Amino acid sequence: MAVDLSQLVKAYDVRGVVPDQWDEPLAELFGAAFVDVVGARAIVTGHDMRPSSPGLSRAFARGAAARGADVVEIGLCSTDQLYYASGALDLPGAMFTASHNPAQYNGIKMCRAGAAPVGQDTGLAEIRALVEGWAETGGIPEIAEKQGSITQRETLEDYATYLRSLVDLTSIRPLKVVVDAGNGMGGHTVPTVLGGLPLDVVPMYFELDGTFPNHEANPLDPANIVDLQKRVREEGADIGLAFDGDADRCFVVDERGEPVSPSAITALVASRELAKHGGEGVVIHNLITSWSVPEVVKECGGTPVRTRVGHSFIKAEMAKSGAIFGGEHSAHYYFRDFWNADTGMLAALHVLAALGGQQGTLSELVAQYDRYAASGEINSTVDDQAGRLAALKETYQGREGVTLDELDGLTVTAADWWFNVRPSNTEPLLRLNAEARDEPTVTRVRDEVLTIIRG
Secondary structure (H helix, E strand, O other): OOOOOOOEOOOOEEEOOOOOOOOOHHHHHHHHHHHHHHOOEEEEEEEEOOOOHHHHHHHHHHHHHHOOEEEEEEEEEHHHHHHHHHHHHHOEEEEEEOOOOOOOOEEEEEHHHHHOOOHHHHHHHHHHHHHHHHHHHHOOOOOOEEEEEEOEEOOHHHHHHHHHHHHOOOOOOEEEEEEEEOOOOOOHHHHHHHOOOOOEEEEEEEOOOOOOOOOOOOOOHHHHHHHHHHHHHHHOOOEEEEEOOOOEEEEEEEEOOOOOOHHHHHHHHHHHHHOOOOOOEEEEOOOOOHHHHHHHHHHHEEEEEEEEOHHHHHHHHHHHHOOOEEEEEOEEEHHHOOOOOOOOOHHHHHHHHHHHHHOOHHHHHOOOOOOOOOHHHHHHHHHHHHHHHHHHHHOOOOOOOOOOOOOOOOOEEOEEEEEEEEOOOOOEEEEEEEEEEOOOHHHHHHHHHHHHHOO
């Protein structure tokens, strides 16, 4: 019987509903295929707090061991803790998580040794082909002569120590920090990483619960940070931090409970990383971060490099250019000091260090990095993505003082505004991001573009 994994294997990871789309026998095949494709003698695995994660992770380990690879299980961890283990142990890794997706989902984020990503073009397509073939014929074709071992290792303390070696927080002024872990892996990592620092941490939803009883663990959706905003104001806190389900993304709110744009965080962290490297270095930003990001990078002596949206593009560009840091509008932050991988926790430490190293409020601190009016990301459901993009291109092509580029979707830039429209890879959506020098202009541009998109 033909097996089709096209709905399960995405551009950068494996993700689907358990047990409808995948289960432990399939996870075992993925473990065997992963070892074959990356050519590994040993691997490291970790998992989040979802009910299905321990079983899927152990099945994957059995499949890997059946192909002769030794498996180091680090157990419950955040995705960036798995990247840490992959980097520090120099082993390929597999993280079992579906990030911010609902409870019935699970997935695998895979990497080569040193946390180098495995995506469609870097091994995932071959892994899928092997798994489909084996699933049709009834399992892994031959077991290795010598089975690999499966052992456990604790890495949380080492991960925390490593992060704290990269950002010095020992001499900051005391800060009150509200942290919303969303019942995700931040509840596991935050106490160890932030423990013993001059911080009064107010925990919210630290209980590990993969059914997400309080709210979705996706801080990019404004509905999911309402509780955090309220608590920051009630506590008179200096800052609020929200982590997503696998705690690789961090979202920040200021002392007024107002969200801080991930572009402003990107600019702030870029300025600190450039200062650390003597004012020199490449900083990657995707094409829908604010104009303020490349401006700040240049002001600090660095070189901004613009890329497509998506972690595989950012990580590839970081490796190619030797970039010291990269940031995305989606609150993913990448560091050369962290094997070019993304870690929201390290970005959070930078923000805490910057805030605690001076006497002003967070809103005052980030004002210098938040210079423009933005629309936020607006999704429109459309029948014909290509047709709508063509209509936009036709409308703006040839307008005086306007340039177009198609690095990722369509970007249209004028002297005092820009917008980008990108098709979703997985849904019939077009995503609009616009920015301008003032609110009336961004409103006008947004409305004009949406009229064309929505016909």
